[in-house]
Amino acid sequence: MLNQVKQSILTPYGMQEKDIDTIMDSMLSSQVDEADIYFQSSHFESWVLEGGIVKEGSHSIEKGAGVRVVSGEKTGFAYSDRIELSVLLEAAKNVKAIARQGYNAQRKIATTAVRKDYYQAINPLKSLADQEKIDLLRKVDIETRKLDNRIEEVIVSLVGVDEQILVANQDGSLAADIRPLTRMSVTVILEDNGKREQGSMGGGARTDYGYFLDQNKAVEYGKEAVRQAIVNLEAVDAPAGNMTVVLGPGWPGILLHEAIGHGLEGDFNRKGTSAFSGKVGERVASDLCTIVDDGTLDNRRGSLNIDDEGVPSEKTVLIENGILKGYMQDKMNARLMGVKSTGNGRRESYAHIPMPRMTNTYMLPGAHDPEEIVKSVKKGLYAKNFGGGQVDITSGKFVFSASEAYLIEDGKITRPVKGATLIGNGPDVLTKVSMVGNDLELDSGVGTCGKEGQSVPVGVGQPTIKIDGLTVGGTSV
Amino acid sequence: MQNHEEINRLKNLVQDLLDESEKQGATSAEAGLSVDNGLSVNARLGEVETIEHHCDQSLGVTVYIGQKKGSASTNDFSGDSIKETVKAACSIAGFSSEDEYSGLPEKENLATEFQELDRNYPWNINAEEAIEIAIECEDAARSYHAEINNSEGAAVNSHQGIRVLGNSLGFLQGYESTRHSISCSVIGERDGDMQRDYWYSVSRKSDKLESAKAVGIKSAERTISRLGARSLTTRQCPVLYSAEVASGLVGSLIGAISGGSLYRKSSFLLDALDTQILPEFIHIHEQPHLKMALGSSNYDSEGVATAARDIVTDGVLKGYVLSSYSARKLGMKTTGNAGGVHNLVVDSGENDFTAMLKQLDTGLLVTELMGQGVNRVTGDYSRGASGFWVENGQIQYPVEEITIAGNLKDMYKNIVSVGNDVDYRGNVRTGSILIEQMSIAGE
Numbered sequence: 035m036l037n038q039v040k041q042s043i044l045t046p047y048g049m050q051e052k053d054i055d056t057i058m059d060s061m062l063s064s065q066v067d068e069a070d071i072y073f074q075s076s077h078f079e080s081w082v083l084e085g086g087i088v089k090e091g092s093h094s095i096e097k098g099a100g101v102r103v104v105s106g107e108k109t110g111f112a113y114s115d116r117i118e119l120s121v122l123l124e125a126a127k128n129v130k131a132i133a134r135q136g137y138n139a140q141r142k143i144a145t146t147a148v149r150k151d152y153y154q155a156i157n158p159l160k161s162l163a164d165q166e167k168i169d170l171l172r173k174v175d176i177e178t179r180k181l182d183n184r185i186e187e188v189i190v191s192l193v194g195v196d197e198q199i200l201v202a203n204q205d206g207s208l209a210a211d212i213r214p215l216t217r218m219s220v221t222v223i224l225e226d227n228g229k230r231e232q233g234s235m236g237g238g239a240r241t242d243y244g245y246f247l248d249q250n251k252a253v254e255y256g257k258e259a260v261r262q263a264i265v266n267l268e269a270v271d272a273p274a275g276n277m278t279v280v281l282g283p284g285w286p287g288i289l290l291h292e293a294i295g296h297g298l299e300g301d302f303n304r305k306g307t308s309a310f311s312g313k314v315g316e317r318v319a320s321d322l323c324t325i326v327d328d329g330t331l332d333n334r335r336g337s338l339n340i341d342d343e344g345v346p347s348e349k350t351v352l353i354e355n356g357i358l359k360g361y362m363q364d365k366m367n368a369r370l371m372g373v374k375s376t377g378n379g380r381r382e383s384y385a386h387i388p389m390p391r392m393t394n395t396y397m398l399p400g401a402h403d404p405e406e407i408v409k410s411v412k413k414g415l416y417a418k419n420f421g422g423g424q425v426d427i428t429s430g431k432f433v434f435s436a437s438e439a440y441l442i443e444d445g446k447i448t449r450p451v452k453g454a455t456l457i458g459n460g461p462d463v464l465t466k467v468s469m470v471g472n473d474l475e476l477d478s479g480v481g482t483c484g485k486e487g488q489s490v491p492v493g494v495g496q497p498t499i500k501i502d503g504l505t506v507g508g509t510s511v
Numbered sequence: 512m513q514n515h516e517e518i519n520r521l522k523n524l525v526q527d528l529l530d531e532s533e534k535q536g537a538t539s540a541e542a543g544l545s546v547d548n549g550l551s552v553n554a555r556l557g558e559v560e561t562i563e564h565h566c567d568q569s570l571g572v573t574v575y576i577g578q579k580k581g582s583a584s585t586n587d588f589s590g591d592s593i594k595e596t597v598k599a600a601c602s603i604a605g606f607s608s609e610d611e612y613s614g615l616p617e618k619e620n621l622a623t624e625f626q627e628l629d630r631n632y633p634w635n636i637n638a639e640e641a642i643e644i645a646i647e648c649e650d651a652a653r654s655y656h657a658e659i660n661n662s663e664g665a666a667v668n669s670h671q672g673i674r675v676l677g678n679s680l681g682f683l684q685g686y687e688s689t690r691h692s693i694s695c696s697v698i699g700e701r702d703g704d705m706q707r708d709y710w711y712s713v714s715r716k717s718d719k720l721e722s723a724k725a726v727g728i729k730s731a732e733r734t735i736s737r738l739g740a741r742s743l744t745t746r747q748c749p750v751l752y753s754a755e756v757a758s759g760l761v762g763s764l765i766g767a768i769s770g771g772s773l774y775r776k777s778s779f780l781l782d783a784l785d786t787q788i789l790p791e792f793i794h795i796h797e798q799p800h801l802k803m804a805l806g807s808s809n810y811d812s813e814g815v816a817t818a819a820r821d822i823v824t825d826g827v828l829k830g831y832v833l834s835s836y837s838a839r840k841l842g843m844k845t846t847g848n849a850g851g852v853h854n855l856v857v858d859s860g861e862n863d864f865t866a867m868l869k870q871l872d873t874g875l876l877v878t879e880l881m882g883q884g885v886n887r888v889t890g891d892y893s894r895g896a897s898g899f900w901v902e903n904g905q906i907q908y909p910v911e912e913i914t915i916a917g918n919l920k921d922m923y924k925n926i927v928s929v930g931n932d933v934d935y936r937g938n939v940r941t942g943s944i945l946i947e948q949m950s951i952a953g954e
Contacts, residue, residue, distance in 0.1 A: 274951070453886055
């Protein structure tokens with residue numbers, strides 16, 4: 035893979051491996067703790083069908099390189115879209131000022147880390163002919179419209195990315211990755227007697243477009259979107275107040291991403307700005323909860339063979355039986371906290387600084403049958419699908435918005451209620467988890483996480499869980 | 512002062528894209544490019560933390576083959592890349608469907624007058640000077656109060672960019688603009704409770720920025736005021752949106768009257784033109800040509816002339832927010848809003864912030880919102896909030912971990928007043944907004 039990536043990122047621009055050494059040498063001094071050069075090339079395409087026609091498509095090619103020097107807690111960073119020795123030497127000159135000058139440092143000896151690959155080095159854009167992509171969109175549109183005569187609009191999109199990265203570290207190591215990523219989504223709008231609602235479903239993976247043809251997945255997305263819209267057409271006002279909430283399996287795992295995930299990223303904890311700072315070894319969840327961040331799942335949207343600092347992906351235990359075990363780390367924060375990088379150093383692109391980010395974050399299954407969990411609730415909310423979420427790292431307060439939810443009355447799921455935001459406090463919400471289902475599911479592969487203006491693809495998952503008390507933001511007081 | 516030589520060089524590149532499109536068989540084409548250079552520094556706990564040198568460029572082309580459309584973009588400005596990009600766009604157009612509404616804007620709608628909008632004020636600042644300002648800003652925040660005991664740092668940003676837009680109807684324009692900012696985010700702690708808040712100042716001209724010290728102090732004041740926050744019990748009460756969150760309420764309105772939401776029928780304000788959607792005392796205008804404002808532009812992202820206009824008069828919706836495409840879909844005329852609105856101004860009432868609190872009397876003052884809980888199709892609204900509980904017009908204590916909910920259609924109709932405490936930092940200029948009643952969920 036390394037040779038293939040060198041061929042496609044360096045060779046066309048007349049760069050050789052020794053040029054990387056030259057740039058690296060120019061950045062190193064005794065004060066440098068980390069230095070890297072990150073080359074990236076990415077091809078992106080999207081196709082959108084709307085109003086029954088394939089309205090537009092777009093294609094983009096981006097490439098560039100970023101150079102970074104870290105000294106203590108200080109980072110100097112510059113990048114360019116021109117992969118040329120002279121340009122990158124100039125960038126290196128700009129960033130090295132961050133480290134006080136000293137004698138030239140010895141290059142550290144490269145250590146070979148064990149690396150496994152969790153997805154194939156393929157180019158998804160080429161996995162179907164353009165006409166086949168169009169045909170797929172059309173088929174989904176036609177099949178979806180057949181499902182209900184109240185459908186007003188169907189929007190189908192298909193997105194593919196072919197990304198290659200090459201990262202050179204100050205220890206002389208050079209690591210490459212080829213990261214395919216595909217995504218498809220269907221949105222429908224239904225109208226019934228002047229009342230309108232929408233439903234959305236999508237999925238994706240680090241693989242080719244064949245993924246959407248397998249088991250008729252694309253058509254199933256359409257069915258699911260219609261089902262959600264119909265449920266929402268019948269929804270009554272959501273309740274307001276603190277109540278028992280049962281979260282369904284899969285995408286509701288966004289709870290974990292917001293409530294504890296961000297708060298366990300190394301940078302916030304190194305700086306002491308997280309509500310979880312200094313809590314390793316303490317109880318932050320009920321003993322039913324074991325939560326991991328795992329970049330090593332095959333073909334998952336959040337998976338990585340290596341992170342953007344060249345560190346192989348890991349499965350990191352964040353919380354074990356309710357006890358906080360550790361944080362997610364990149365190289366700089368790991369060094370400053372005296373631990374090892376967990377392979378969570380990620381960046382949106384060559385034009386962004388890496389930081390600790392999640393990959394696939396999920397809770398391990400428990401012992402309960404999901405039906406048993408619902409049966410145990412006298413009055414509460416069952417939330418099955420969610421939109422986005424957000425967290426205030428410092429206060430620990432987080433939100434996530436239900437897009438499909440039902441009342442639970444006397445142990446039964448009854449009426450659907452309108453979407454509502456749920457709000458809670460990260461450090462104690464999981465202490466109220468009183469039942470964990472045996473039905474672990476991962477999300478369908480659509481998650482994107484934003485942090486400090488940088489977006490990266492992520493995954494979440496969980497079994498059905500019961501939380502004894504979460505604030506539900508409906509209108510029905 | 513514009514750098515005409517560089518703008519001309521980039522205009523030539525755009526013209527090359529248009530020429531190449533024609534050569535490769537496009538019936539018509541639109542091309543644009545942007546080049547941005549910038550410096551960002553962050554200081555934390557009195558020392559520099561990051562220095563970032565930004566330099567971004569991107570070019571894009573949209574081609575029409577008959578009524579079929581394709582787009583492509585790249586950050587590689589070489590001649591080969593231009594050819595490849597046009598080829599990719601044409602290839603996509605070959606596969607997309609005939610769309611009778613697609614195409615360039617009508618020629619008569621393109622901008623022909625170009626006012627000087629005072630958007631370009633480069634800040635001649637190097638990394639060391641920027642760091643000094645950031646440290647001064649953070650110092651002011653950290654020394655403001657003993658309870659400020661940690662920091663996410665203070666940042667200074669300076670960006671300068673060139674935008675060029677052209678199409679095969681002969682439109683070819685470019686301009687330079689700048690954007691500078693100072694921001695600070697600090698953390699306070701009281702009895703084990705940590706809170707964070709921030710403040711920022713942004714302007715096209717560096718000497719129009721609030722002072723580093725003022726930004727720092729404001730961020731510290733805001734953080735301190737949140738310490739000791741508690742939840743509220745579930746209830747219904749009046750809600751005052753502070754000016755910096757009130758702009759989001761106006762933003763949701765704009766989303767609902769935008770062409771894309773209307774022709775897809777995914778708006779809670781369908782067929783609302785010439786109907787009463789807000790109380791009679793509310794007037795909203797678009798003012799695209801305000802000097803030095805962040806949203807100012809002579810033309811929209813298709814080259815269509817922008818014009819000052821009324822969107823809401825006496826609470827009645829007088830105009831939609833349309834591009835050429837969405838206008839054609841709706842059988843209307845473009846409003847020069849491809850890419851969004853340009854400086855939206857909500858007329859202020861008589862009340863300053865203190866008078867707004869008096870008018871609120873007893874209820875919730877919201878200063879921060881969380882999450883995306885707005886359903887654009889139905890107007891159902893439910894978001895996480897923090898702010899202050901107010902009694903008899905006086906702030907009593909900070910609140911957090913609550914949600915506020917309602918339906919935007921009702922919320923708009925139940926606006927009681929708009930303050931004159933306008934937040935000028937964004938594209939939407941409004942004072943604080945008082946809503947008669949919303950549902951609060953809490954402990």
